[in-house]
Amino acid sequence: MTDILSPLPGTFYQRPAPEEPPYQTKGAKVAVGDTIGLVEVMKTFIPVTAETEGVFEGYEAEDASPVTAGAVLAKLG
Secondary structure (H helix, E strand, C coil), X not given: CEEEXXXXXXXXXXXXXXCCCCCCCCCCXXXXXXXXXXXXXXXXXXXXXXXXCEEEEEECCCCCXXXXXCCEXXXXX
């Protein structure tokens, strides 16, 4: 299992907008470079992308929750 970590502290979002579906769903195939979520820092949104391919196991961080640098955001199997 591979952890996807937050690159910096901020607020983590699982979806591009509140009315949109999450970037990933459990069981989805994920390729290198696929967007997993966003981290917002001072009104700037930084995409969090997969560095390896795998099957999306789920989010570890809640949507719109504060995260620290290095926090586990999601897992790939």
